[in-house]
Amino acid sequence: MSDAAPTLAIIGGGQLARMMAQPAIALGLPLRLLAEAEGVSAAQVIPDHTVGDYRDLDTLLEVTAGCSVVTFDHEHVPTEHLHALEAAGHSPRPGPSALVYAQDKGEMRRILAELGVPCPRNAIVSSIAEVEEFGFPCVLKTTRGGYDGKGVWVVRSADDAAEAFAVAEQTGVRILAEELVDFRRELSAIVARSPSGQAAAYPVVATTQRDGICHEVVAPAPDLDPALATLAQEAALRVAKELEVTGVMAMELFETNDGRILVNELAMRPHNTGHWTQDGAVTSQFEQHLRGVMDLPLGSPEPRQPWTVMVNILGGDPEAGHLYDGYPHAFARDPKLRVHLYGKEIRPGRKVGHVNTYGDDLEDCLERARHAAAWFDGSLGNESE
Helix, strand or coil, X not given: CCCCCCCEEEECCCHHHHHHHHHHHHHCCCEEEEECCXXXXXXXXXXXXEECCCCCHHHHHHHHCCCCEEEECCCCCCHHHHHHXXXXXXXXXXXXXXXXXXXXXXXXXXXXXXXCCCCCCEEEXXXXXXXXXXXXXXXXXXXXXXXXXXXXXXXXXXXHHHHHHHHHHHHCCCEEXXXXXXXEEEEEEEEEECCCCCEEECCCEEEEEECCEEEEEEECCCCCCHHHHHHHHXXXXXXXXXXXXXXXXXXXXXXXXXXXXXXXXXXXXCCHHHCCHHHHECCCXXXXXXXXXXXXXXXXXXXXXXXEEEEEEECCCHHHCCHHHHHHHHHHHCCCCEEEECCCCCCCCCEEEEEEEEECCHHHHHHHHHHHHHHHHCCCCCCCC
């Protein structure tokens, strides 16, 4: 038996790849990274990295040479390139036949309907007239390329819909219309699956969005009907199995006011709504993803504490100081606080880190996490207490 562990190639240099590095070190798993620019988040912590364009097949083949398994920080690698990697003897995980359903929202809605998974009413629309026929108010989404609220429009009239079709004409993407769901709150069910078919499900969490960006996560979702939680986990596990997903998959959901769940989005990678697992679960989503794609036995998804709260740190005034300056106050106030910074340049509204708190008192966890995140992003004004 060889003493050398196989090298895993990661495409994309964002914070998700960055946060795979620490569990990879513990597992003794070498990583090789294709980063989009020098100095991006993951390139700061993964020495074996190349700067290049993931849309260039020759670059992909060069970076993945000698790596049997390839995984992703994002879903944007062209599907035909994923098939080319397979043909060259690599194993993209998740594979192109699964990843296409996270890349294309239209395809996602089609396959979920075939599987009988409940979704908002939806249709592909090619004109404002077809949106009018679908009915206002509704949500318009680009089928490809949108994230964190980009490529999404809530429209209440024909005039509101014009921007979406202007984007579609410029980019060549299709537009998906969905009903504007009357929901109580948003939930997320995160599962993991290995190529050999082992699967694991984390507790269903409640999420809060601001301006289309995940702001806060509470694990587990408070006051969630256990039967509804089980239904969400079973739906996520079924989709992962039927689509042969490998690694972590997040299923974002609406909990409606009449007690149903509807699938909003799928992501086939570690996800913002799973960051709480770094400090609140026996096995973090990042270690679980590595185990899944390398076909290692999956770890326990059980929570370590009754409650864990994650709050994102969003960039504020770039002139206000470095995020590191927040440590003395935040750590002195809360020695149990866990902070995860991404090494990103501060820009207003940009996700630059997150904080996790945990314990047996939910209100205490919420207050601690919200205070710490507000201190780091400057919205408290860094007033001394």
